[in-house]
Amino acid sequence: MAVYNVPSGVSNILVDIEGTTTPITFVKDVLFPFIKDNIKKYLIEHWKENEFQEDVAQLRKQAEKDSHLHGFVPIPSHVSENDTEKVIQAVVENVQWQMSSDRKTTALKQLQGHMWRSAYATGQIKGEVYKDVVPAVQQWKNLGMKLYIYSSGSVEAQKLLFGYSIEGDLLKLFDGHFDTTVGHKVESESYKNIADRVGCPSENILFLTDVVREAHAAKKAGLHVALVVRPGNEALTDEDKSNFHLVTSFDQIHFPSQQ
Ligand SMILES: [Mg+2]
Known part of the structure; x- marks a missing residue:
């Protein structure tokens, strides 16, 4: 050369x-696995934050549009504190489903962006x-x-x-x-x-x-x-x-x- x-x-x-x-593999080998491995922990830690609640609202809206798709995971509404665990589990499964289908919805990208921002700022990702x-x-x-x-x-x-x-x-x-x-x-x-x-x-x-x-x-x-x-x-x-x-x-x- x-x-x-x-x-x-x-x-x-x-x-x-x-x-x-x-490296061309950075997104595939570092950024995406970080989401899949840490989503549940992130959801539990950030549940009460307004920004995070907006992310969930967007994902729920997207889920309503996606109900015709194969493997679709609904996100139930959060009516009382008792629903928290159920909703968190649904969001985890919805995000994993979207990512395994290689979807690029704005709702998914927004949540991923927030998770990566927090991971970079805390040194979990470089x-x-x-x-x-x-x-x-x-x-x-x-x-x-x-x-x-x-x-x-x-x-x-x-x-x-x-x-x-x-x-x-x-x-x-x-x-x-x-x-x-x-x-x-x-x-x-x-x-x-x-x-x-x-x-x-x-x-x-x-x-x-x-x-x-x-x-x-x-x-x-x-x-x-x-x-x-x-x-x-x-x-x-x-x-x-x-x-x-x-x-x-x-x-x-x-x-x-x-x-
Ligand atoms: Mg390139």
Whole structure:
């Protein structure tokens, strides 16, 4: 794997998370199992909090819409204190059912987001970052580059991952965050939107990602792209390899002003 010499003029770097800065398995192996293993404990501990009661109300509303689905778990109303245990058990089973069916309902995402926030803040979870990432990003910052994150995970989830990472709080390294509210990652329009938002011509932006469809979308929008090859990432075809610059580590990315 050779060094990638970034064309001169690039002043902004847009970085994907999963499969790029962070192992692609982080969500599947760390974040999702955390929910499944800790949901009951979390429910019992947070039961009396307003935010949590709102999460339950959302899940109950979703459950009412889901009654036609296979394996559906209803959430009974909470009329008296005697119902607490029954409702908690129903929420546990409902969440586990939704997750095993790989559902992405807003109600589920909201509860997961609150659980992860609490897990990061208490040190039960730390965001994983490949060890070449921080030194390289620091060097790029020293060269005057601006750094942005673009991930399908919400901006809030991105900030948790980098704010509570294995290498401490890394948020100061980034100038901004984008999620799919700016558009989907496989659509070139999204990259044009980002260029507009950061106020920089697209040819002055370098995008780093592991996903070929995202790479094509960004290239079509005029960005420079390098494909990041990490353990466990999806295999690239010979055509992919000939279409893009490949790096296995951020230290292979060199800027003209770098020694
Ligand atoms: Mg990725």
